[in-house]
Amino acid sequence: MLAKRIQPMVFQARRLYVELMFQVMGRALQAVSEVDEKVQNEARALPDGFLFEMMVMPAGSKLIVEHTGQGRFRYHGDKAPRPVDLSIQFKHIAHAFLVLSFQEKTSVAFANDRMLVDGDISYAVRMTRVLNRLESFILPKLVAKRAVKEYPADLHLPEKLISAARIYLKVATNFVETVRA
């Protein structure tokens, strides 16, 4: 509680940002799964109706998507229709912020013990690859290189989807600069 009094604005803003970014990623996951073959191929190995959740511990923001079959994802907002099959949990909102503002790669965050996996590890590995692919779609090349291990050479996606996502990125970049200052 003490910390809240010291930096209320920063905390509030960070929480809002993480919430916003979860929404962006949820929608983008659904959109990308409709057009990108690589994401579809990864997703196809998941059972139909498979529910994936990303959340901030202990009971913070959430992102829930469902694999509806044929490699397609559906974004469910932050409400799961039934218990989830795989949950990736950030230990603290600060860690979620590091990853979602693309300051720390998803795989590095795993390596750094920033988050926990609850569920089948092989599905977590698969979802990490999907998230990597997604990040390279949303982000300009320079930032994406930081966010994913390797930048794929074969990204073809409708300009519209990319530009929409990049608007959020602008918000993100401004935000990171504000918070860092």
Add this chain to the structure above:
Amino acid sequence: MTNKYYEFFCPVKVIAGKAALEHIPYELTGMAAKRPMIVTDKGVRAAGLLEPVIAACEESGLEITTIYDDVPPDSSTTVVRDIAGIYRQEKCDSIIAVGGGSAIDTGKAVNILVSEGGDDIAKYSGAGVLKHPLKPFFVVPTTAGTGSEVTSVAVITDEAKGVKLPFTSSFLLPNAAIIDPRMTLTLPPHITAATAMDAMTHATEAFTCMAKNPLSDAYATAAIKKISQSLLQVMDNPKDSDGRLELAQASTMAGIAFSNSMVGLVHALGHSTGAICHLPHGLCMSLYLPYALEYNLETIREPLGELLLYLEGPEVFAATPASRRAEASISAIRKLRDALYKRCQLPRTLKETGKVTEAQLDHIAEMALDDGSIMFNPKEVTLEDARAVLRRAWA
């Protein structure tokens, strides 16, 4: 590739060296344990490895309450339930696992059931399910490789469902690991070689993969040095108990390293090869290690080059230009594999195993991409990459 943040945890008391087994009674009474159960397998019993453990306890007036010696190589939920039943029936209060990976994993799983209650071990599967410390638990490794005595993981097969259940919790870690050279003295040559190469791979991957950190680095390099210095000596003179102790310690140190910084592509490929072709884990490690390092080379040039000092010693290290050290490290590992092949025909390629067909490679590659270890490989591995590494490892 330095990490700005890391965690390191190893609360296991290591009791190592000559007459280490004789410390077991003291350690047990220190935890108020009076009725220990031994969990082991037939091989360990047949090799006469239980006698020194039992004698050490009895001499101090501590009776082993019961012995379960029928742990299979791939332990199952039924076995775990049966052992927990015997434990309860005999009113035991502690567990001593004596053996390799399977006996140790079984001991960990039994400890969950007898501490938390119930008969259904599957209920406790996953990460972070356990919230309380378990019963006193001691591990006496009889192979020098897996490092299971210092890892917080156990894998148990659910036969009915045909799946492998993972259990992860720091409460699975034993209270103490007892490393006594007598326990590995009679290991046959090919198992000595394969398990030592497993430890070598743990240390090498810990040192070159994404979650490396300064503390695990220290354990990893020390382990590599011990294995490089002692493995061939022990192969030539199996009764060399000093060399055996060096390898056993190296295995524990490599275990501490990789349980804190994870492993990578070698283990991903090894796990899937083990599942599909039923090859021993250590053998797979030895087989894939140089090929995976070659694949990762440009991402790990610096740390891999540093390892040359521990693989070949200061003279070779100093005589090798910095820009060639990473390649020299891989050559050193190849050289070691050739020497092992000469001494016990430990296969260096998939073809040499005689148990893998070229048609299985695609399946191995696909399965490796789903393995948890691949997440920590420094280079992002695609299906094509995995296939390419397998083709190089073929012959």
